[in-house]
Amino acid sequence: MINNVILVTGGAKGIGRGICELLASNEATVVAVDIDEDAGFELVAHDPRIRFRRADVTSESEISAVITEIQAQFGRLDGLVNNAAIATPYNAPVESLELHDWNQIIAVNLTAPLLVAKLCLPLLKESKGSIVNISSTRAAQSEPNTEAYSASKGGLVSLSHALAASLGPDIRVNCVSPGWIDTSNEELRAVDHAQHLTGRVGQANDVASMIKYLLSTDASFITGQNFTVDGGITKKMIYAE
Template identity: 35%
Template sequence: MSMIERMRPRPGLRVLVTAGASGIGAAITRAFLEAGASVLICDIDADALAAFAGEHPAVTTLRADVSSEAEVDALLDAAAERLGGLDVLVNNAGIAGPTGAIDEIPLEEIRRTLDVDLMGQFLVLRRAAPLLRQSEAGAIINISSVAGRLGYGLRTPYSAAKWGIVGLTASLAKEMGPDGIRVNAILPGVVRGARIEGVIRDRAEASGVSYAAMEAQYLANISLRRMVEPEDVAGMALFLCSPAGANISGQAISVCGNLETI
């Protein structure tokens, strides 16, 4: 096998991507489809699922909220039935959560952020693990954030969840390594798209500055002075599931242009 071939995932991988109908999840899904994988995606947005499936007929879709144990159970049952098993799990689902001081954020918003961003990954993992143990190329990619290695004022629920994902990843890599399953986290930075636009807008309002000023502040904190594209994160996901990534496990890998602070 040439080095170029080693950089590509083998065709036929059975892949589950949570929140795969838009943003980073959609970019990862497209990348795996292009690599010849069979892909099942879930999303909480039924309209987004329908639109994505219309553009990519090969994908299998199911509406699911990863914070619901019953819906996650149905999702993994669908993976076993429709894909015939599972080789790769991309734990991508998450929400931005609230922006505000710790004593001003409603408790229900804190709980919702932790339920989706952290507990949702646990719920998917506990059901995916038996399927992945039956694979000859088992890999888990948990999507965290640079907020999982840097403190993030006014975004404490989100940052706490993303730090939790890094700890979950490191621990699970030790637990599942003897089964031949690699577990890594990708930590995206400021990723171009609707979500970061909303985050910048909310933070600008909370800080009493304009959107343009807050956007400039975000870019100034990135060494490369540019946002990450969703396809940059997708490229890392493909690499981690390729033969070239066969001995990478337990890592939290930033794709952020070297975000210095947030």
């Protein structure tokens, strides 16, 4: 990881911030992209090893400008983490779901990772780099009224293995699907932790550690895979009593 340059979208807060901080602590040069300027400035004030650029991941011109700057400043890009997303999983009931709302979630959560990956290809091919897409356990499980988010995350799992087939052997592409990851620092109930096989709700660092591994040369034989990081909860048999 040392001396690698990594681009992280949605990097200013939540899981994205955890990813940026862990990679930077392992001596990577991290460029965090986010639309939340206040959170981005707070991030770099807290950790000056991280660079922040405000950009909308759905804007080809804005992301192109970021990548041009990376090339000019560092001359390389070794990894891309597509983390940016509209994170609220719930939408209106299907009978009243507006097409605009559906399209917005698909644009940010699914189309943008393809766009950013496409724009990063020249630099990633040169470095024989790696892409990690952040999906969700909701790609495989659902609650009512989560059609848009679930579809976007399910599509991202499929996009990941399709890109792995198209871009290999030069570029590896993998996917990470987090479960319940607490980024709010609010006090959780004992039952929230106990329902996980690990006995606790996840933290951003749990996801970041998997991403750090997948970006590294230690994972050079791994591509096209989806890794679930959820404390085992999706493997737990549950019956109503």
